[in-house]
Amino acid sequence: MKRKFLSAILLLIVLSSITACSNKKETKETKSTAVKGLEQTDFNLGYMNSTGHLLAFVAKEEGFFKEEGLNVTLTQFSSAAELSTGLESGKLDASFIGSVPTLTLQSQGHDLTIFGGAMSNGHGYVIKSEFTEGKTDWDITILKGRNVASVKNSVQDAELLILLKDAGLEVGKGDDKVNVVYFDSQKDAYAALQSQEIDAASVYSPYSSLAKGAGYEVVYYCNEVEQFKNQPCCRQVATTAALEGKPNTYNAFERALIKAYKFSQENQDGTIKDIKKYIDIEEEYIEYEVYGGHGESNPDPDKQAMIDLKKEIVDFGYATDYDIEKLYNTDIYKNALESLITESPDDATYKELQEHFNDVE
Structure with a gap:
């Protein structure tokens, strides 16, 4: 009786081992098949x-x-x-x-x-705080007469030019115009704010938060402009x-x-x-x-x-x-x-x- 009981236990162990191996093999094959379906990894x-x-x-x-x-x-x-x-x-x-x-x-x-x-x-423009002193509210016209750093062929630049046109502001040098100065990258445009020649600059994340932390004021975020939402x-x-x-x-x-x-x-x-x-x-x-x-x-x-x-x-x-x-x-x-x-x-x-x-x- 004892021998029959031990035999049954051994049989269960063998069957469990076979099932486990089968499951492992199936899992491995399933994963392998998924990877094989990729043209490159x-x-x-x-x-x-x-x-x-x-x-x-x-x-x-x-x-x-x-x-x-x-x-x-x-x-x-x-x-x-x-x-x-x-x-x-x-x-x-x-x-x-x-x-x-x-x-x-x-x-x-x-x-x-x-x-x-x-x-x-997630992008927009910032300006040095000296140009917002005494103001509680402002719009795109705050850039009039200022030198603005931007990046050519960017969504920030396209939006800026559209808003300036809608506000009746021309691009160029002069007190009644906005002088847009182009840089090769957003990093360069933001860094230009540290010079005396640049008054405002385009920003996208993370430069907008960095600018706020450095004391610059936000001219606008694009999501706050009705035509640029989403x-x-x-x-x-x-x-x-x-x-x-x-x-x-x-x-x-x-x-x-x-x-x-x-x-x-x-x-x-x-x-x-x-x-x-x-x-x-x-x-x-x-x-x-x-x-x-x-x-x-x-x-x-x-x-x-x-x-x-x-x-x-x-x-x-x-x-x-x-x-x-x-x-x-x-x-x-x-x-x-x-x-x-x-x-x-x-x-x-x-x-x-x-x-x-x-x-x-």
């Missing part, structure tokens, strides 16, 4: 010195890229021109590039396609050929960014810590930039907002007209989001993203 992403590019930082630090089978290398650049060159040379697989430079590059014949969002709003800033951009040839890889990349967005909505402290590893400023400044209500980092392609922006800058003469439909891919985001909802059908964040996408596309 090493992925290079270019970004700029902005807290608004947090989706990449969070996806990297929280392991979302790794979950999707991607080994992503993040590299910081200083201008849209450098980012686009990186894409076209094959050194970068994707870049976070400003909306206006992306549109102007496309209008010039560059075969670059927008396939997702990175940031909306203004697309940085977009996810890649070459058209890469997107067409590696759909699974970009789908995995997008899934990771959507997961990062969800994390940023649910874990503020963790998001701030992730950002600080890439944008080394005080955490209170990061919190202001990300959660202060002036900008939003969202992976949605926001196609209609970009179409509206394109029409605006074309009408203004900032870019020549072209067919944007050929250079806009919303399928990658749509498919990535749908696959995540299939996995987590009750997730409130994913549902909100889907509702927004359905409303604006």
Whole structure:
């Protein structure tokens, strides 16, 4: 009897071992199959010195890229021109590039396609406090007679020129005009404020919080201007050929960014810590930039907002007209989001993203 009992125990152990091995093999094969579906696993992403590019930082630090089978290398650049060159040379697989430079590059014949969002709003202009003394309120006319640092071919510059025109102010030197001085990068434009020659400057995150911390006054934030609300800033951009040839890889990349967005909505402290590893400023400044209500980092392609922006800058003469439909891919985001909802059908964040996408596309 005792021998039969021991035999039964041994049989159960053997069967459990076989089942466990089978499960491990199945899990390993399932994961392996997912990775095999990717056209490539090493992925290079270019970004700029902005807290608004947090989706990449969070996806990297929280392991979302790794979950999707991607080994992503993040590299910081200083201008849209450098980012686009990186894409076209094959050194970068994707870049976070400003909306206006992306549109102007496309209008010039560059075969670059927008396939997702990175940031909306979050930029504006600041002025030295000496010019606001004795004032409790001001508008764009406070720049009259001032030297303003800006970045050519940027959404900040396009907005400034539009607002100046609407206010009846000419660009040029003189007490009744606004002298716009151009710099190659936002970093250079902001640094120019330290000189006596520059009175005001364009800013995007994190320079707006840095400027406030240094005692400068905000002329305006774009989200506070009615015509610029929900203004697309940085977009996810890649070459058209890469997107067409590696759909699974970009789908995995997008899934990771959507997961990062969800994390940023649910874990503020963790998001701030992730950002600080890439944008080394005080955490209170990061919190202001990300959660202060002036900008939003969202992976949605926001196609209609970009179409509206394109029409605006074309009408203004900032870019020549072209067919944007050929250079806009919303399928990658749509498919990535749908696959995540299939996995987590009750997730409130994913549902909100889907509702927004359905409303604006």
